[in-house]
Amino acid sequence: MVDEDQEVEPLLNPTGREPKQGRSRASFERMLAAATDLLIERGNDDFALTDVAKRGKVSIGSIYCRFDSKDDLIQAVQRRVMERMADEEAEMIGRLTDKSTSLDVLVRNFVEELAEFLKRNAPVLRPMMLRASSDPVVRAMGRKGYDSLVEKVMSTLLSRRDEIGHELPELACEMTLRIAYSAFARYLGFGTVGDTGTKADWKNLKTEVGVMCSTYLRNGNR
Incomplete structure (x- = not known):
C-alpha cells in the first residue's frame, strides 16, 4: 500500500505547462487570475472551466493546452x-x-x-x-x-x-x-x-x- 504522503509528494509544486514569455504567458496568467477570482467570489470550487475561460478571456482549448483538468488548475493557483x-x-x-x-x-x-x-x-x-x-x-x-x-x-x-x-x-x-x-x-x-x-x-x-x-x-x- 502506498503511503499518502509518498503518493502526493511529487505533485506538491504543480505549475501546469507554464509558458515562459509572450502572449502565451499572458494567457496563462489570465487563467490563474480568473480561477483565483472565481474561488474568492464563490467561496468554493463550484465553477467550470468554461467559467474560467469566459472570465479570463481565453479559449477552453488554450486551458487544456496548459492544464489536464480543473484540479490541475486549482492546484497551480x-x-x-x-x-x-x-x-x-x-x-x-x-x-x-x-x-x-x-x-x-x-x-x-x-x-x-x-x-x-x-x-x-x-x-x-x-x-x-x-x-x-x-x-x-x-x-x-x-x-x-x-x-x-x-x-x-x-x-x-x-x-x-x-x-x-x-x-x-x-x-x-x-x-x-x-x-x-x-x-x-x-x-x-x-x-x-x-x-x-x-x-x-x-x-x-x-x-x-x-x-x-x-x-x-x-x-x-x-
Whole structure:
C-alpha cells in the first residue's frame, strides 16, 4: 500500500505547462487570475472551466493546452498563492525582528501581524481549506505551507528564549502559534463559507490573544 504522503509528494509544486514569455504567458496568467477570482467570489470550487475561460478571456482549448483538468488548475493557483504568502511571511518576520524590544512586545506584535496576515488571505484560504478535505495535493501543499510558517515563527520567538518562563520553550512557542492561529482561523471561517464574528470582536480577539500568549510564555509552567 502506498503511503499518502509518498503518493502526493511529487505533485506538491504543480505549475501546469507554464509558458515562459509572450502572449502565451499572458494567457496563462489570465487563467490563474480568473480561477483565483472565481474561488474568492464563490467561496468554493463550484465553477467550470468554461467559467474560467469566459472570465479570463481565453479559449477552453488554450486551458487544456496548459492544464489536464480543473484540479490541475486549482492546484497551480494554490501553488501561486503559497508562493505569495511565503513572501509575505518573510516580510512579517523581518518587521517583528526589527521592532520588537522584549518578549512581550515581540509576542503581541506577532499576534497582530499573524491576525492581519490571515485576514488578508482569508478570501482565498477559505475555499482552499474546504477543498483540502477531498484533494490530497491541496491538503499536502497547505500542510507544507503551515509547517514553513511554524519554522519561521518558532525561530523568531525563540530568539527571546532567555525571557521565556516556560520550562519547555520550544513546546511553549509551538503552542503559542497553534492557539493564535486556531483562534483567528475560527473567527475568519476557515473550513466554512465566511466570517463568524464582528469588527469589534476582531479587535478584542487580537488584544486578548496577545495578552494570553505573552503571559503564557513568560509565566507558563507545568
